[in-house]
Amino acid sequence: MGRWEADAQGRLRQAALELFTERGYEQTTVAEIAERAGVTERTFFRYFADKREVLFDRSNALQNAVVSSIEAADPPQSPLEAVVEALASAGELLEGGRDSSRLRTAAIAATPSLQERELLKLFTLAAAAAEALHAKGVPDPTARLAAESGVSIFRVGFERWIADDADETLARSIRAVFAELKALT
């Protein structure tokens, strides 16, 4: 549309992931990201509240999908099953992007301040899932612990999916971790 190239936000996201991969998060300045995306530093901060957020702005979509899925779930399931199933199906949002998920995960693993942001996003996701369970009549602290356990299972399943060579899907990895856990307890 007109004077500027479209999708400045998407270009910033892409430029950031490339630069973080090439030279590391801390060795990359916001000015460099903006330059590669063809905008100014000021524009970067219009789209992202801070430098870290450029890697995390999709978490909100994931959270919305999880909450909707829990709300729509059939009651007979256990709370933990409902959360795990919601995470597995919402994870489809990430399918297809396994390569960029790998780059993103590598950048986060290498940088403590990015780990912090990731944990906050996952904690917020767990809190939203707990709230959705609560609205369906699951009492506290069961709702919270089911939500946090579900997110732990998601995290382990995600790591395995990333590490896996074969064409395993994220949803199947998550369900496999859950099944493994049930078998052991």
Added chain:
Amino acid sequence: MGRWEADAQGRLRQAALELFTERGYEQTTVAEIAERAGVTERTFFRYFADKREVLFDRSNALQNAVVSSIEAADPPQSPLEAVVEALASAGELLEGGRDSSRLRTAAIAATPSLQERELLKLFTLAAAAAEALHAKGVPDPTARLAAESGVSIFRVGFERWIADDADETLARSIRAVFAELKALT
């Protein structure tokens, strides 16, 4: 001893907690904390890696106590029981400081960047607990999920202890949440 007042680190911790309570974390500069503690800004960064860390440097002691406790635990317990028991007994390090725990918790709850740091500390604690379980023969992902569930229980128990008016101990709050959960599942 001698030329300087003793325990500059403790004075910095105390000054920071006071200032964060009085005017909020973001409205407090490191220079102001250092001034109230009677040292220079430079000295602050000698003791704490960054501004946030002034509220978190005791987490390491807690982590060490938890790991030791898991290592010493009797094998017949379930992994989750071992983790919960380790957290409940290590929590004695925090008993007695319920008032400052309240101030600290309020500051963290009001400030996203402090929440991030807290989550990283708890995640690191969970990873260390998982490693200790692993060393005792508990396989992954059971060890990790037991550790993360235990930390979730700790968190809920800690919140209740903080909110409680009566003279409940932290250890008892944690065990109560665990018992409540077992009864419900």
Added chain:
DNA sequence: GTCTATAGTCCGATAGAC
């Protein structure tokens, strides 16, 4: 102990779409 780079904020200006 000083000096400097970078993150992040604030106010305002400008260019185009409608």
Added chain:
DNA sequence: GTCTATCGGACTATAGAC
């Protein structure tokens, strides 16, 4: 004219380098 996206420059505090 209004609305939205971009840009410019000055400014403070954190944090690390020298």
